[in-house]
Amino acid sequence: MRIAVCIKRVPDTETKVRIAADGKSLEPSGVSYDLSPYDEYAVEEALRIKDAAGGTPEVVVLSAGVGDAATQIRKALAMGADRGILLKGDLPFSDASSAASALAGALKELGADLCLTGKQAIDDDGLQVPAYLAQALGWTLVSVVTKLELKDGKALAHRQVEGGHEVVEVPLPAVITCQKGLNTPRFASLPNIMKAKKKPLEEKALASAAPRLTVLGLALPPGRKAGRIVGQGPDAAPLLVKALHEEAKVV
Amino acid sequence: MPKILAFVEQRGGVLKRTAGEVLGAARRLADGGGSGEVVAVLIGHDIAATLGAALGPLGADRVRALQHPSLAPYSGEAYARLLAAEAALAKPDLVLFPASAMGKDLAPRVAAVLGVGLASDCTALEAGAGGSGFAATRPVYAGKAQLKVGFAASPAMASLRPNVFTAPSAQPGRSAVVEAVTSDPGALRDAVQSLVLAASAKVDLTEADIVVTGGRGMKGPEHWGLIEGLAAALGAATGASRAVVDAGWRPHAEQVGQTGKTVSPSLYIACGVSGAIQHLAGMSSSRVIVAINKDPDAPIFKVADYGIVGDAFEVLPRLTEEFKKLKG
Numbered sequence: 001m002r003i004a005v006c007i008k009r010v011p012d013t014e015t016k017v018r019i020a021a022d023g024k025s026l027e028p029s030g031v032s033y034d035l036s037p038y039d040e041y042a043v044e045e046a047l048r049i050k051d052a053a054g055g056t057p058e059v060v061v062l063s064a065g066v067g068d069a070a071t072q073i074r075k076a077l078a079m080g081a082d083r084g085i086l087l088k089g090d091l092p093f094s095d096a097s098s099a100a101s102a103l104a105g106a107l108k109e110l111g112a113d114l115c116l117t118g119k120q121a122i123d124d125d126g127l128q129v130p131a132y133l134a135q136a137l138g139w140t141l142v143s144v145v146t147k148l149e150l151k152d153g154k155a156l157a158h159r160q161v162e163g164g165h166e167v168v169e170v171p172l173p174a175v176i177t178c179q180k181g182l183n184t185p186r187f188a189s190l191p192n193i194m195k196a197k198k199k200p201l202e203e204k205a206l207a208s209a210a211p212r213l214t215v216l217g218l219a220l221p222p223g224r225k226a227g228r229i230v231g232q233g234p235d236a237a238p239l240l241v242k243a244l245h246e247e248a249k250v251v
Numbered sequence: 252m253p254k255i256l257a258f259v260e261q262r263g264g265v266l267k268r269t270a271g272e273v274l275g276a277a278r279r280l281a282d283g284g285g286s287g288e289v290v291a292v293l294i295g296h297d298i299a300a301t302l303g304a305a306l307g308p309l310g311a312d313r314v315r316a317l318q319h320p321s322l323a324p325y326s327g328e329a330y331a332r333l334l335a336a337e338a339a340l341a342k343p344d345l346v347l348f349p350a351s352a353m354g355k356d357l358a359p360r361v362a363a364v365l366g367v368g369l370a371s372d373c374t375a376l377e378a379g380a381g382g383s384g385f386a387a388t389r390p391v392y393a394g395k396a397q398l399k400v401g402f403a404a405s406p407a408m409a410s411l412r413p414n415v416f417t418a419p420s421a422q423p424g425r426s427a428v429v430e431a432v433t434s435d436p437g438a439l440r441d442a443v444q445s446l447v448l449a450a451s452a453k454v455d456l457t458e459a460d461i462v463v464t465g466g467r468g469m470k471g472p473e474h475w476g477l478i479e480g481l482a483a484a485l486g487a488a489t490g491a492s493r494a495v496v497d498a499g500w501r502p503h504a505e506q507v508g509q510t511g512k513t514v515s516p517s518l519y520i521a522c523g524v525s526g527a528i529q530h531l532a533g534m535s536s537s538r539v540i541v542a543i544n545k546d547p548d549a550p551i552f553k554v555a556d557y558g559i560v561g562d563a564f565e566v567l568p569r570l571t572e573e574f575k576k577l578k579g
């Protein structure tokens with residue numbers, strides 16, 4: 001069995017966003033990058049499946065994008081993945097089809113029974129690479145999964161919806177997108193970080209596809225207008241209720 | 252004269268509130284481009300008669316109700332297949348979805364089948380530049396920036412963040428032609444075996460009009476009665492910060508923030524929440540924000556419209572009482 005995990009290098013969650021001079025992109029100076037948090041659940045889930053199966057399944061981590069994403073692949077290797085594939089190239093921001101077609105090409109070549117990804121990448125929050133990937137491969141897809149069981153060539157997954165979850169069964173190969181709650185990602189130990197440096201990481205140039213979305217602009221959100229402290233302690237409660245009722249008219 | 256296909260969500264034969272939001276946005280864009288057409292697509296079992304008539308007053312000109320027993324539970328594969336076929340038939344300029352759990356699963360599948368671009372979780376949509384004549388604005392970097400995109404080809408596709416687009420009030424005089432269509436989706440690989448809803452009949456966070464959130468300042472799960480009491484007085488959903496979820500006080504489904512849910516209710520009340528950048532990412536598009544915190548320098552006050560500096564344990568009971576009085 002082979003499990004592929006698709007991961008993405010993203011600005012970390014502490015990033016203070018500044019807009020670059022082109023008015024269309026993030027000012028890159030001063031930004032530090034990390035593995036997208038949901039992708040950590042995907043890596044962890046692959047490792048759990050591997051561990052439960054006595055270590056036989058191979059876990060391959062793939063990432064499409066700039067060359068520096070090798071750092072994030074190494075992080076996944078340090079967690080325990082077996083090898084990495086980096087598809088190097090400049091991908092247009094937020095255009096899922098380009099990234100997905102690169103990943104799909106590599107996955108076809110690689111062959112796998114399962115592909116795990118995060119439910120979304122926390123930079124473009126685009127929500128669609130997994131669906132493009134499943135479509136390009138002809139695989140089944142379950143998104144936003146908080147529980148996963150594999151049995152007899154099938155995946156039984158809990159998928160989060162408003163107010164509860166759906167229990168969905170699909171045949172493998174499948175693309176599964178991971179949500180917080182699925183597991184608790186492990187920390188890489190120092191010896192494993194050292195070992196990861198020697199694990200194979202193959203680099204290939206990605207074939208670019210025609211983008212389907214064009215970026216027209218990137219801007220900071222309109223600032224909220226300054227608020228006010230209505231008072232101190234419990235005696236401020238009536239003032240707050242009055243303000244919400246009469247001024248803001250939300251209650 | 253744009254033609255717009257609007258996917259209207261129903262679950263268990265009940266129309267979701269987002270139906271009005273999606274149809275309202277579709278109507279506005281259709282009219283803005285000069286008497287365009289809005290086609291609502293409903294998918295399910297036995298829904299044409301019960302739900303079809305409600306969509307005209309909300310803005311639809313035509314309703315396509317695709318019905319089959321196997322469509323009663325949601326199936327991403329089936330719904331995507333049928334919607335892609337509808338789009339191929341109607342040749343719309345724009346296809347709209349709600350960015351609900353269902354819409355977020357479905358829209359990318361349809362975009363992938365059609366091979367077109369999709370703008371997810373949009374907060375604004377306008378006719379304008381770009382190949383397809385539409386431009387969409389959507390939060391990126393967890394709401395720290397807004398990206399405006401155009402579409403390279405037609406149809407343009409967008410899912411709309413719930414609670415952001417205002418649903419126009421229903422116009423009883425408007426009616427739509429309802430076409431009930433028997434649509435056998437064929438063999439399916441994804442079978443939803445069951446839908447398990449949380450025991451409480453509480454409102455879901457992402458659908459709620461008012462959200463009351465507790466943070467680490469609430470000191471422990473045994474104090475959640477204060478949060479729930481206030482929420483009950485307001486008919487609100489309850490949320491939690493990540494610190495609270497990580498401590499195991501509340502389930503992850505209640506987490507608001509960058510690695511939790513994104514909410515944009517009309518009123519968000521944060522109690523004992525410091526306002527970390529990752530928390531703000533999930534709630535800063537709320538219409539009105541209230542913060543209750545004992546630390547006057549807590550960052551949450553920077554985004555709050557109204558604040559009370561004080562001990563939540565003293566403020567919340569009093570506040571709940573005052574809201575009860577108001578609701579009388």
Ligand SMILES: Cc1cc2nc3c(=O)[nH]c(=O)nc-3n(C[C@H](O)[C@H](O)[C@H](O)COP(=O)(O)OP(=O)(O)OC[C@H]3O[C@@H](n4cnc5c(N)ncnc54)[C@H](O)[C@@H]3O)c2cc1C
Pocket residue numbers: 013037465466467468469491492493494495506507508509510511512522523524525526527528529530533543544545546549561562563564
């Ligand atoms: C990758 C990543 C992702 C993250 N994602 C999220 C996310 O999705 N959502 C999220 O919320 N966080 C997220 N965080 C965590 C975030 O950085 C904060 O740690 C977290 O939001 C803090 O939660 P809190 O405000 O409840 O707790 P604290 O920061 O501990 O704040 C507690 C607040 O309560 C106040 N307080 C204490 N006692 C009282 C009292 N009696 N009455 C009134 N006020 C009181 C204090 O003044 C303080 O402001 C993420 C972090 C990382 C690194």
